[in-house]
Amino acid sequence: MLAVFKRELFSFLSSSMAYITIGIFLLACGLMFWFFPDTSILEYGYAEMDGFFSLVPYLFMFLISAIAMRSFAEERKEGTYVLLATRPLTDLQIILAKYLACMVLVLFSLLPTLVYYYSISQLGLPKGNIDTGAVIGSYIGLFLLGNAFTSIGIFASSVTKNQIIAFAIAVFLCFFMYSGFDSISRISAFESISSVLVNFGIAEHYQSISRGVLDTRDAVYFITFVAFFLGLTKLAIGGRKW
Amino acid sequence: MSVIVKNLAKHYGEQKAVNEISFEAKPGRILGFLGPNGAGKSTTMKMLTGYLQPTSGQAEIVGKDIQLEPLEVKRLIGYLPENTPLYMDMYVREFLGFVAETYGLKNVKQRVEEVIKLVGLTQEQHKKIGMLSKGYKQRVGLAQAIIHQPQVLILDEPTSGLDPNQLSDIRALIKNLGKDKTVIISTHIMQEVEALCDDVIIINKGVLVANSSINDLKEKHAQSSLEDIFKKLTL
Numbered sequence: 001m002l003a004v005f006k007r008e009l010f011s012f013l014s015s016s017m018a019y020i021t022i023g024i025f026l027l028a029c030g031l032m033f034w035f036f037p038d039t040s041i042l043e044y045g046y047a048e049m050d051g052f053f054s055l056v057p058y059l060f061m062f063l064i065s066a067i068a069m070r071s072f073a074e075e076r077k078e079g080t081y082v083l084l085a086t087r088p089l090t091d092l093q094i095i096l097a098k099y100l101a102c103m104v105l106v107l108f109s110l111l112p113t114l115v116y117y118y119s120i121s122q123l124g125l126p127k128g129n130i131d132t133g134a135v136i137g138s139y140i141g142l143f144l145l146g147n148a149f150t151s152i153g154i155f156a157s158s159v160t161k162n163q164i165i166a167f168a169i170a171v172f173l174c175f176f177m178y179s180g181f182d183s184i185s186r187i188s189a190f191e192s193i194s195s196v197l198v199n200f201g202i203a204e205h206y207q208s209i210s211r212g213v214l215d216t217r218d219a220v221y222f223i224t225f226v227a228f229f230l231g232l233t234k235l236a237i238g239g240r241k242w
Numbered sequence: 243m244s245v246i247v248k249n250l251a252k253h254y255g256e257q258k259a260v261n262e263i264s265f266e267a268k269p270g271r272i273l274g275f276l277g278p279n280g281a282g283k284s285t286t287m288k289m290l291t292g293y294l295q296p297t298s299g300q301a302e303i304v305g306k307d308i309q310l311e312p313l314e315v316k317r318l319i320g321y322l323p324e325n326t327p328l329y330m331d332m333y334v335r336e337f338l339g340f341v342a343e344t345y346g347l348k349n350v351k352q353r354v355e356e357v358i359k360l361v362g363l364t365q366e367q368h369k370k371i372g373m374l375s376k377g378y379k380q381r382v383g384l385a386q387a388i389i390h391q392p393q394v395l396i397l398d399e400p401t402s403g404l405d406p407n408q409l410s411d412i413r414a415l416i417k418n419l420g421k422d423k424t425v426i427i428s429t430h431i432m433q434e435v436e437a438l439c440d441d442v443i444i445i446n447k448g449v450l451v452a453n454s455s456i457n458d459l460k461e462k463h464a465q466s467s468l469e470d471i472f473k474k475l476t477l
Contacts, residue, residue, distance in 0.1 A: 011329075080329055087341075
């Protein structure tokens with residue numbers, strides 16, 4: 001399993017695709033958070049990162065879908081999955097290896113944004129006046145959100161040979177799982193079960209962690225979420241109908 | 243007996259890709275697996291290597307059932323898939339090292355060194371796989387199949403698309419490997435079967451139509467050439 005993980009990671013790092021997507025992600029983050037007046041922290045005037053943490057999920061939808069789209073789709077297209085499937089590895093090990101390799105990349109893209117925390121704490125008045133607890137909570141939230149989106153991306157990649165289709169499916173599923181349930185719960189017909197529906201969505205749990213409240217219910221939600229989509233991936237891969 | 247297949251079948255809905263075939267392969271002998279395109283050769287090989295799950299029936303590789311102990315079986319088999327899929331963006335040594343690691347081999351570097359020499363890749367070992375010619379890709383495919391010193395080798399059309407020089411090289415290599423392993427090889431070239439194989443099985447539309455040694459098969463069909471026998475049995 002370690003061998004597959006290493007191969008996946010190296011093939012990411014030796015292709016320009018990873019650097020370009022992460023670069024664009026960081027560029028977009030920087031522009032939105034520091035320059036564009038509508039969302040800029042400098043215009044906003046408070047030493048908080050809330051704006052950043054509500055933006056990143058939407059950027060993540062594209063970043064993570066782009067990172068994960070090739071994982072199975074490419075193997076299916078090139079017929080190389082047989083090279084992995086006939087080794088002494090279970091399907092689940094292969095899925096986990098690919099999943100973890102994608103997660104490492106997501107962490108790489110998140111790490112540089114820690115600079116924002118330092119900058120803002122320097123800009124605060126007085127210096128260092130920033131709610132560190134909330135920032136830590138939000139980063140944990142982002143990490144869990146990244147896990148959830150990666151599992152969606154891996155699943156989307158396993159159902160098609162075409163990377164573009166995998167990307168499109170992943171972006172839509174991420175968006176729907178993130179804020180779709182929120183929106184559905186506001187339809188008046190579902191008023192009676194709206195609190196249940198909201199709980200299905202990622203946004204509700206992400207925001208609850210971002211508030212700095214670490215609740216086991218949220219942790220259980222994310223673990224179940226990832227297990228569900230990786231389980232679906234196993235089903236899609238197990239049939240070998242390609 | 244190192245490969246025992248009993249009533250192995252694979253159905254896709256109504257279509258019976260492989261219909262209850264049984265055969266055996268012995269160590270130290272090369273078994274030729276013949277049949278027209280679409281007869282079910284590759285499907286059978288994919289089931290033996292654990293890539294596809296059989297619909298029914300059993301198969302044993304060196305005493306281990308393919309469905310009960312799939313991971314053990316995969317360690318015992320070296321497999322060269324049809325059309326030799328490889329990771330084109332990897333370097334030859336990098337790829338072979340990766341394969342060796344998936345088997346958890348201890349002396350990875352040394353084994354990579356050995357198989358590179360064995361299949362004659364020394365000159366091309368620092369190239370990217372995507373840059374290699376077809377013959378050398380085929381050698382990389384063979385190298386990844388034998389790197390963990392498997393007892394059973396399953397080669398799906400290992401010589402398709404090679405030039406005559408490469409052909410005789412690869413054949414010599416397979417012959418050599420066949421001395422102490424059980425080799426199952428599928429091919430469409432009848433001269434190859436006569437040059438390489440000790441035993442033959444012929445499969446047509448998922449059904450076994452011949453299963454014996456080459457000499458017995460020829461005797462039974464009154465010395466006609468292998469090509470004629472093949473036509474007679476599969477048309």
